[in-house]
Amino acid sequence: MPGTLLVIDPAGNKIDGKKMLGGALWDDTTKVVRVPTNNASLSSFSGKAAYADIVSLNETLLANPGTPSVPTKIVTHSRGGSIAATWFRVLGPGSAIDPATLKWYICGCPDMKFTGAVYLWPDRDKPTYPGDGTKCGGTSGGEPHDANCPFLYPSQHGGWGVGSGIPATMPWDVTWIANQYDGWADCPVDFEDVDELDERITFLGVTLQYPWFDNTTDLAKILSRLRSGDTSPHNSEKYYYKGPLDGAGTVTYTDPAQPTQKYRWRVTYPMPYAYAQRMIRFWARAKDMKYRPIWEPGWDRPVTMPLPDYTSVPSWIPLEG
Numbered sequence: 001m002p003g004t005l006l007v008i009d010p011a012g013n014k015i016d017g018k019k020m021l022g023g024a025l026w027d028d029t030t031k032v033v034r035v036p037t038n039n040a041s042l043s044s045f046s047g048k049a050a051y052a053d054i055v056s057l058n059e060t061l062l063a064n065p066g067t068p069s070v071p072t073k074i075v076t077h078s079r080g081g082s083i084a085a086t087w088f089r090v091l092g093p094g095s096a097i098d099p100a101t102l103k104w105y106i107c108g109c110p111d112m113k114f115t116g117a118v119y120l121w122p123d124r125d126k127p128t129y130p131g132d133g134t135k136c137g138g139t140s141g142g143e144p145h146d147a148n149c150p151f152l153y154p155s156q157h158g159g160w161g162v163g164s165g166i167p168a169t170m171p172w173d174v175t176w177i178a179n180q181y182d183g184w185a186d187c188p189v190d191f192e193d194v195d196e197l198d199e200r201i202t203f204l205g206v207t208l209q210y211p212w213f214d215n216t217t218d219l220a221k222i223l224s225r226l227r228s229g230d231t232s233p234h235n236s237e238k239y240y241y242k243g244p245l246d247g248a249g250t251v252t253y254t255d256p257a258q259p260t261q262k263y264r265w266r267v268t269y270p271m272p273y274a275y276a277q278r279m280i281r282f283w284a285r286a287k288d289m290k291y292r293p294i295w296e297p298g299w300d301r302p303v304t305m306p307l308p309d310y311t312s313v314p315s316w317i318p319l320e321g
Contacts, residue, residue, distance in 0.1 A: 003070040004031045006060060008080030010108075010236060011039045019240040020075045021177070025105060035060045037083060054087045058095070066101040071173075074104045077236045078184060081109025081176075082118070088166050099171040099260075107177045107239045110184045111165050113255065114263065114302055117187040119165050170258045179233040180268040180305055181295075183226025186233070188298040226272060233268045251303040265301060269308040285310055 005025055007017035017034075018026045026032065037053045066072030076084050084106055110118040166174075178185035227234050249267035270284045271292050289310060296305065 002029045004064045004072045006033050006035055006074045008035045008076040008083055009039050010078030010080050015077045015236045017075050025073050025075055033064055053083045054090055057083055057087050058091050068100040071101050071103045077107045081106040082111050085111035085166055104174040108182050108185045108234050112176045112178055112185045115186045117184050120187050170260050173260050175262045177264045179238050179266050181226055181272055182233040184234050189300045253303050267308055
């Protein structure tokens with residue numbers, strides 16, 4: 001697999017590009033290049049950092065050209081995908097790069113069409129991209145913010161530049177990948193039915209609140225569990241597993257409005273609600289079978305997610321992750 005693999009990291013973390021998507025994008029002949037980004041701290045969410053990051057991505061793309069027969073591949077996770085989406089909006093339309101020389105693989109991205117948090121809730125989950133002077137509107141410090149706005153996300157920054165998501169015209173070949181229940185890339189839209197998950201259980205005579213959040217009607221608490229932590233479907237290592245793009249438990253979709261944009265949703269099992277019970281396999285499976293149909297109406301995807309193959313996972317076999 002000759003060629004180059006560019007890696008764009010999430011905020012506050014680094015991903016192993018060789019392991020992403022089951023190692024499908026790399027072999028011993030592939031050159032791996034990490035795109036320099038401002039991902040070390042909260043400053044990564046400022047307009048100034050976002051502008052610097054898309055410039056850095058652009059320079060890295062130009063320095064690592066591909067060909068139509070051996071395109072340069074780009075793999076991202078989380079905010080790394082938002083940097084790519086920003087490049088599509090801001091610098092991509094004027095780029096001289098031949099789209100046939102690039103292939104993008106964007107994992108766990110908040111800007112993902114249909115189910116990304118930024119796509120669904122741009123006023124609540126702010127995109128990562130620079131203000132353009134006319135649309136920022138922030139006045140912290142006494143002066144209007146410009147394209148290099150230094151203020152941090154979200155309270156001091158008055159606007160977010162040219163938009164969110166991706167442009168209507170997309171010549172770039174992009175595959176968007178989301179793990180089911182990844183709270184950034186596969187965000188819920190309706191939690192009315194999830195109220196039913198507020199269940200109390202008794203263990204050795206002690207009444208416990210289950211699952212981990214005290215009140216399952218609190219959207220912020222639910223999302224925090226789907227977005228962060230080692231057991232979250234958003235965790236970067238969850239994108240190391242399951243092979244690349246079309247394996248069992250993966251649903252594929254090509255957007256008819258943008259045929260260059262392919263989408264992949266991958267079944268998460270056990271569902272996050274049942275994950276805390278994973279050490280008791282039959283219990284996790286029973287809870288998953290009971291509550292998955294309650295959770296699913298809270299999501300609005302252009303595809304229908306299959307149920308896990310419960311019969312293929314004996315209760316005594318350890319589960320992935």
